[in-house]
Amino acid sequence: xxxxxxxxxxxxxxxxxxxxxxxxxxxxxxxxxxxxxxxxxxxxxxxxxxxxxxxxxxxxxxxxxxxxxxxxxxxxxxxxxxxxxxxxxxxxxxxxxxxxxxxxxxxxxxxxxxxxxxxxxxxxxxxxxxxxxxxxxxxxxxxxxxxxxxxxxxxxxxxxxxxxxxxxxxxxxxxxxxxxxxxxxxxxxxxxxxxxxxxxxxxxxxxxxxxxxxxxxxxxxxxxxxxxxxxxxxxxxxxxxxxxxxxxxxxxxx
Amino acid sequence: xxxxxxxxxxxxxxxxxxxxxxxxxxxxxxxxxxxxxxxxxxxxxxxxxxxxxxxxxxxxxxxxxxxxxxxxxxxxxxxxxxxxxxxxxxxxxxxxxxxxxxxxxxxxxxxxxxxxxxxxxxxxxxxxxxxxxxxxxxxxxxxxxxxxxxxxxxxxxxxxxxxxxxxxxxxxxxxxxxxxxxxxxxxxxxxxxxxxxxxxxxxxxxxxxxxxxxxxxxxxxxxxxxxxxxxxxxxxxxxxxxxxxxxxxxxxxxxxxxxxxxxxxxxxxxxxxxxxxxxxxxxxxxxxxxxxxxxxxxxxxxxxxxxxxxxxxxxxxxxxxxxxxxxxxxxxxxxxxxxxxxxxxxxxxxxxxxxxxxxxxxxxxxxxxxxxxxxxxxxxxxxxxxxxxxxxxxxxxxxxxxxxxxxxxxxxxxxxxxxxxxxxxxxxxxxxxxxxxxxxxxxxxxxxxxxxxxxxxxxxxxxxxxxxxxxxxxxxxxxxxxxxxxxxxxxxxxxxxxxxxxxxxxxxxxxxxxxxxxxxxxxxxxxxxxxxxxxxxxxxxxxxxxx
Ligand SMILES: Nc1ncnc2c1ncn2[C@@H]1O[C@H](COP(=O)(O)OP(=O)(O)OP(=O)(O)O)[C@@H](O)[C@H]1O
Ligand SMILES: [Mg+2]
Numbered sequence: 001x002x003x004x005x006x007x008x009x010x011x012x013x014x015x016x017x018x019x020x021x022x023x024x025x026x027x028x029x030x031x032x033x034x035x036x037x038x039x040x041x042x043x044x045x046x047x048x049x050x051x052x053x054x055x056x057x058x059x060x061x062x063x064x065x066x067x068x069x070x071x072x073x074x075x076x077x078x079x080x081x082x083x084x085x086x087x088x089x090x091x092x093x094x095x096x097x098x099x100x101x102x103x104x105x106x107x108x109x110x111x112x113x114x115x116x117x118x119x120x121x122x123x124x125x126x127x128x129x130x131x132x133x134x135x136x137x138x139x140x141x142x143x144x145x146x147x148x149x150x151x152x153x154x155x156x157x158x159x160x161x162x163x164x165x166x167x168x169x170x171x172x173x174x175x176x177x178x179x180x181x182x183x184x185x186x187x188x189x190x191x192x193x194x195x196x197x198x199x200x201x202x203x204x205x206x207x208x209x210x211x212x213x214x215x216x217x218x219x220x221x222x223x224x225x226x227x228x229x230x231x232x233x234x235x236x237x238x239x240x241x242x243x244x245x246x247x248x249x250x251x252x253x254x
Numbered sequence: 255x256x257x258x259x260x261x262x263x264x265x266x267x268x269x270x271x272x273x274x275x276x277x278x279x280x281x282x283x284x285x286x287x288x289x290x291x292x293x294x295x296x297x298x299x300x301x302x303x304x305x306x307x308x309x310x311x312x313x314x315x316x317x318x319x320x321x322x323x324x325x326x327x328x329x330x331x332x333x334x335x336x337x338x339x340x341x342x343x344x345x346x347x348x349x350x351x352x353x354x355x356x357x358x359x360x361x362x363x364x365x366x367x368x369x370x371x372x373x374x375x376x377x378x379x380x381x382x383x384x385x386x387x388x389x390x391x392x393x394x395x396x397x398x399x400x401x402x403x404x405x406x407x408x409x410x411x412x413x414x415x416x417x418x419x420x421x422x423x424x425x426x427x428x429x430x431x432x433x434x435x436x437x438x439x440x441x442x443x444x445x446x447x448x449x450x451x452x453x454x455x456x457x458x459x460x461x462x463x464x465x466x467x468x469x470x471x472x473x474x475x476x477x478x479x480x481x482x483x484x485x486x487x488x489x490x491x492x493x494x495x496x497x498x499x500x501x502x503x504x505x506x507x508x509x510x511x512x513x514x515x516x517x518x519x520x521x522x523x524x525x526x527x528x529x530x531x532x533x534x535x536x537x538x539x540x541x542x543x544x545x546x547x548x549x550x551x552x553x554x555x556x557x558x559x560x561x562x563x564x565x566x567x568x569x570x571x572x573x574x575x576x577x578x579x580x581x582x583x584x585x586x587x588x589x590x591x592x593x594x595x596x597x598x599x600x601x602x603x604x605x606x607x608x609x610x611x612x613x614x615x616x617x618x619x620x621x622x623x624x625x626x627x628x629x630x631x632x633x634x635x636x637x638x639x640x641x642x643x644x645x646x647x648x649x650x651x652x653x654x655x656x657x658x659x660x661x662x663x664x665x666x667x668x669x670x671x672x673x674x675x676x677x678x679x680x681x682x683x684x685x686x687x688x689x690x691x692x693x694x695x696x697x698x699x700x701x702x703x704x705x706x707x708x709x710x711x712x713x714x715x716x717x718x719x720x721x722x723x724x725x726x727x728x729x730x731x732x733x734x735x736x737x738x739x740x741x742x743x744x745x746x747x748x749x750x751x752x753x754x755x756x757x758x759x760x761x762x763x764x765x766x767x768x769x770x771x772x773x774x775x776x777x778x779x780x781x782x783x784x785x786x787x788x789x790x791x792x793x794x795x796x797x798x799x800x801x
Contacts, residue, residue, distance in 0.1 A: 053712055083714030093709025095727045099275060106723045110714030115722030119275050127273040144275050159709075166713060 004067070006031050006170050006202045007052060012061035014047055014226075021047045023226040024061070029170075029204060034196045036217035036234070037206040038246065043223040045206040049172045052204070053085045054078050066169055083110035086163030088173035088192075088205075092155045096148030100139060100158045103147055104130040107165030126165075133161040137191055153184025160191055171195070173205040177212070185209070189216045210242045222246070283799050287734060291622040298619025301612070302676045302757075312672050312681065319500070319671035326504035329490065334509055340575070341486035341513070344404045344479065345472040347572035348411025353465045355416050360423035361449045366432060369445040381424070385417025386783040386790075389475045390662070390750040391763060393484040395775070398767050399589040404485030405576040411472050411479070419464055426460035427453060470521050477510050478662040482753060482764070487513075488662075495666055507663055514658040596772030600780055606762060610749075610781045613758030614789075616680050617748035621741035624687025628740075629733070631688065632695030638707070639699055639725065650696075656689040661747040665756035676757025683744050683751070691740045698732035699725070734800050738793035745789055749782045 007029040014022040022044045029035055037045050050056040051063050054070030063070055068081045094103045105122045108130075116122055122130075134140045137157035139150075147155055156176055163171060173192060177185035189205075193216050196203045207213045213220055214234050222230035222245055230245055298304075328334065361367060363377035392410035400406045434452040443451070480488025487510060494502040631649055633639045640646040661682050668678035706724035715723065752760025759778055766774035 055708075055712065079714045079716065081714075082712055085712075087709065087712040089705060089709055091705050093705040095706045095724060096703075097730070098727050101275070106710055106715070107713055109710060109716070109719045109723060112719070115716075115718045117722050117726060119273075124273060128270045131270040131273065140271065143271070162709075162713070 005029055005064075006066060007204065008064040009048075009051070010062050010064075012048075012051060012058045012063060014044075014051060014056060014059050021226050022051070022058075025223070025226070025228050026061075027221060027228065027231070029202050031202055032196065032200040033202050034193060034216065034218045035202070035204045036213035036220050037204060037223065038208070038210065038213055038220060038242070039206075039223035039229075040246065044226045045223055046174050048223065049087075049174050049204065049206060052170075052172055053082050053087060079110060083166055084169050086166050086168035086171040088156070088159055088163055088171065088176045090175040090178045092147075092152075092159045094147045094155055094159055094162075096146065098147060099144045100134060100147055100150065100154075100161075101127070101130055101143040103158055104134055104161045104165055107162035110166070130161070130165055133164040134158070136164065136195075137161045151184070153180050153187060156180060156184070156188050157191065160188065160195075164195065168201060171201055171203045171205075173203065175206050175208065178208060185212060192216075210239050210246060214239055214242065280800060283796060284730070284734065287796060291618075291625075291737075294615065294618040295622040298615045298622075298680065301615050302619075302680050304677070304680070308677070312668075312677070315671045316668070319667065323500040323504035325501065326508050327499075327501035328505040328508065329502070333490075337487040337490055338509070338513060340404055341476045341488075342473060343572040343575045344407045344411060344484075344486050345469060345476040346568060347404075347408040347576055348476070349415055349465060349469045349472050350569040350572065351408070351412035352415035352419050352468070353461070355412070356419040356423055357454070357461070359416065359420040360427055361453070363420060363424045364427040366428055366430075366435075368439075368448075377420075381417050381420045382787060383417070383783050384413050385421060386786040387414065387779055388746050388750045388782075389414040389472075390479070390482060390753060390760075391779065391782065393479050393482050394753070394764055394767055395593065397483050399593055400586045401582070402483040402485075403577070405578055405582070407476060407479040407484030407486060408572075408576050410484060411475060414475075415468050415472060419461075419468055422464045423457060423461055426457040426464075430456045466524070470517060473517055474514055474660060477513065478660045481662055481666070491663070491666070495670060500670075507659065510660070510663065511655060511658045514660075515654065518654065518658070592770075593772050593775075596770065597776035599773060600777035601771070601773035602777045602781070603774070606759070606774065606777055606781065609752070609759040609762050610778075610785060612676055613748045613752070613760070613782075614745065614785060616676050616683060616751070616758055617745040618741055620680050620683030620748070621687050621691075621737070621744040623684050624744070625691045625733075625737040625740060627684075627688040628691025628693075628695055631692035632699055635692065636696040636699035638702070638704060639721070649692075653689050653692050656685060657693065659686075661686045662751065662754055665751045665754040669755045674755040674757075678754075679748060679751040679756030679758055682756060683748055686747070687740050687744050690743065691736065694736035694740070695729075695733065698736065699729060702728045731800050735797045738796060742786075742790055742793055745786055749786070 005028040007027070009025055009027040012022055012025045013020070025044075025048065037048065039045055047056060051058055052065050052070075054065075054073065057071045065081060066084055068077070070078060070081060073081060095106075099119060102119045105116070105119065105126060108122065108126050109116065112122075119127065131140055131143060134143055137160055139154060139157055139161070142150065142154065147158060150158065160176075171192065176192070177188050180188065189212060192203055192205065195201055205217070207216075214237060217234045220230065220232055220234050220237055220242065221228065222242075224245075230242075329337070359377050359380065362369065362373045363381055367374060389410050392413050393407055396406035396409050400409065430453055434456075435448050438448045438452045476486045476488075478486075478488045478491075480486045480490065481492045483489065483492075487506060491503060491506045491510070494500070494506060631653065634641070635646045635649045635653070637643075637646065664682035664685055665679055668681045672678050672681075702725060706728065707720050708724075710720040710724040748758050749763075750760045752758040752762065753764050755761060759782065763775060763778045766772070766778065
């Protein structure tokens, strides 16, 4: 079942302006696995995720995403790689003035040639698929509503639908529920989990809520001060133990 | 359970439902504005005979003129200093007079006004009318009444500024909390007492800000008043151009540009230091050992009083510098009576309406073309869209210099290079609209949310795609709003460019006053006011529906 890993980090190091943010991080993520990335603020979670799709490049070590090395990719190759990797942002990254449908359609831009503006500038086949994905996150009836009039949870589901339209082989999510209330958080994570299970897509998702991480993920990876300090199946972990690691890490780094 | 193909499986819905977004009023207005802009631009190009060939010829002529201007010949330092001083004093006197007149006007015009009701409509009319008629139009009129010199200029600045200061101040008055005023009325205070003791102190900071802002605008305006003989550095420019001394004209333009650039720098510094929210506000507690009724002197109070005294002194000096001796003022009285009585009834004519139409076309065409060019420049300069940082810095500096030259100066130059007519006016407005639009657009581009663009980059979109889908839709409202604002400003300029012979109604206005046809003058002033007010209202409505 588990073949070549979808994502492989080997001894990855990364710093900004002389400070070390990630230090010798190694991590393999097999296909279909849901990985929760936890750790205190400033631990380097966002930086790690951005290394995966080439938004940052590593200072040392190598990153292999879907068999490609983002650091060695040409511009067009990097675009092609990014098209295969979904990225869900904490602040959604939607264009508030546009409809949910148009925002979802933007997920297909890498497959299109020209710039697009307006729902009708996308091919009909794509519009049908976009509506199906909106349906999958439960928002098909909101397709023409402006995104800035949707609730935070709904907006994040639109962002997830946009990612789905990419037909991604790997989804990276950077604190996708950090600005949502508990009910909306659970809903968004459930959707991500269902996609991962049904379609066999790997998900790497940074999270702050220990309980949510344990309830959703197959595997928990903890970062502290740029180092990997825990990497275990979620099944064997208790919230107690995880929070302890989290807290001592917080105490030590804060 | 886990499928082997990583492709996303979506449920095959039988009927996807509607795939075409419903029509919205917003989209219709946006489309209408776009069509109108293209149509007006095309009409303008046809009207003034703009074509690639005529543009090339115009460029040739302009280069030839610039050659004749090189090298600039600066007047002596003493002359420069006195010309600049006169320009500044005109602006200070005009702004000060306008501020004094605006305060009662704003109180009467405010919706919260509780005094005699019949005062309100005339106050509103004065505000609208004075704001719609440009400073230079008043200057022509006042030169006729008061004679050549800075007095006419300062009064023109004052009358036009009253409109804007009073309008902004009215808004501030209407926004103040009504309860203290109610309390004062309940104590038996009269309306004037209520205004002076409860409302004025609270709108004072707003008033100061408005007046400083207007002073900035007025200094720029005063630099060209001399073109119609109303004093300031523009007189020297007009003399130099009139005697075909282009080296001297270039020197004076350089002085004006430096003056305006210094002003720009000063206003940036003032905004940074004065208008920054104060970090620590002293509490109102009295120092120990001071009697309750004794306000006492601390640093802040000394500074405030010194500032007020200095401001008052500068204002008095500026008034005195206008040389308003009683003989001259009483001599103006018959002129004023002649002008006013000659204005009734206003004489509209076909020629006049065509001239107004020409001004309108020049302005709208130039604003549309300027918005298009400004957009390109803004994309080159805004930090989040520029393809190359050093280019951004160069364009930015260039734009500040281009904005530093008043429209009328461009018009004078193009008239000297290309001859009389709307072609010169259009080019002048086009240049200034481009520079203005580029600044507005770049500023608002930089304030957009960068996240959608980043998200689309991570989707694998090309640069242009990420721009069109992630930045452009966010930018549409400010593009439209700023574009309309540029059109509004261009219109106010275009009605006076005729003074330089650059087409539009300004020439007729000047001619009607020179030939004592005040009935025509009145008709022109009314037409200008109506057109400017109409465009401003249209712009406001469009903006409200688009944001
Ligand atoms: N582009 C950047 N330039 C400079 N420093 C950066 C940059 N991005 C991240 N950092 C620094 O790297 C460190 C780790 O940041 P990162 O965003 O990866 O942490 P995080 O674990 O995601 O924290 P949080 O939970 O608060 O999101 C921080 O100290 C941050 O200041
Ligand atoms: Mg983060």
